Amino acid sequence: MARRPIIAGNWKMNNTIAEGVKLVKELAPLVADVEAVDVVACPTATALAAVADACKGTKIHVGAQNVHWEPKGAFTGEISTGMLKEIGVEYVVLGHSERRDYFGETDEGVNKRARAAYAAGITPIICCCESLEIREAGTYIDHVVKQIKAALDGFSADEVAKLVIAYEPIWAIGTGKTATFEQAEEVCKAIREAVAEVFGQSAADAIRIQYGGSVKPATIKDLMAQPNVDGALVGGASLKAADFSAIVKF
Numbered sequence: 001m002a003r004r005p006i007i008a009g010n011w012k013m014n015n016t017i018a019e020g021v022k023l024v025k026e027l028a029p030l031v032a033d034v035e036a037v038d039v040v041a042c043p044t045a046t047a048l049a050a051v052a053d054a055c056k057g058t059k060i061h062v063g064a065q066n067v068h069w070e071p072k073g074a075f076t077g078e079i080s081t082g083m084l085k086e087i088g089v090e091y092v093v094l095g096h097s098e099r100r101d102y103f104g105e106t107d108e109g110v111n112k113r114a115r116a117a118y119a120a121g122i123t124p125i126i127c128c129c130e131s132l133e134i135r136e137a138g139t140y141i142d143h144v145v146k147q148i149k150a151a152l153d154g155f156s157a158d159e160v161a162k163l164v165i166a167y168e169p170i171w172a173i174g175t176g177k178t179a180t181f182e183q184a185e186e187v188c189k190a191i192r193e194a195v196a197e198v199f200g201q202s203a204a205d206a207i208r209i210q211y212g213g214s215v216k217p218a219t220i221k222d223l224m225a226q227p228n229v230d231g232a233l234v235g236g237a238s239l240k241a242a243d244f245s246a247i248v249k250f
């Protein structure tokens with residue numbers, strides 16, 4: 001089954017409002033002729049509204065870097081799905097390894113955030129990851145599959161078909177050390193098989209699975225040639241319009 005590729009830029013804690021708007025204004029003309037790929041920019045919370053505004057009428061969709069599951073209330077520092085919808089956010093990155101490692105994000109929290117986002121009409125990009133230690137112990141597939149099964153708990157097969165998963169080995173994030181195409185494919189394939197096991201083959205055939213970890217213009221083509229890699233979640237290289245557009249145009 002042909003899945004529509006999705007390339008998302010995770011800006012992390014980079015770019016002021018002015019810098020973010022400048023970046024998407026540079027990027028928009030470079031990706032104006034891209035028809036067959038979903039292009040997503042994920043700014044920081046403060047820049048979301050202005051960037052979403054600047055992306056109107058362009059090929060760039062906007063994603064947030066987190067969302068809370070409750071609609072409102074005493075949750076200091078959090079943002080609701082309604083607040084994101086109000087400014088035109090269509091995607092949200094959830095369960096990134098940095099959220100898990102530095103801010104105590106749990107599988108259960110990722111699941112609650114993903115279900116709330118989906119219910120509000122925001123597509124979750126659900127991240128899963130393994131550390132170098134887990135990779136070297138050889139248990140990385142079990143580890144990642146467990147994260148994904150927990151994140152998808154309570155979704156129906158039809159809903160799962162519309163989600164996006166990002167496999168991001170921690171040892172490849174921001175290190176310049178991209179996983180080999182074989183390593184990316186091995187885990188993305190295992191994730192798809194796990195989805196098939198729980199939700200059936202048609203959900204597994206439809207769900208889009210990205211690879212993330214030091215993706216660059218030079219590595220994207222071979223990654224995208226892997227049968228189970230449907231896109232990329234890009235950190236560092238998404239901060240430069242020329243690099244990100246080259247990745248989008250793999």
Ligand code: PEP
Nearest residue numbers: 173174212213214235236
């Ligand atoms: C990320 O953190 O989502 C990421 C993939 O970062 P980088 O591309 O910089 O490794």
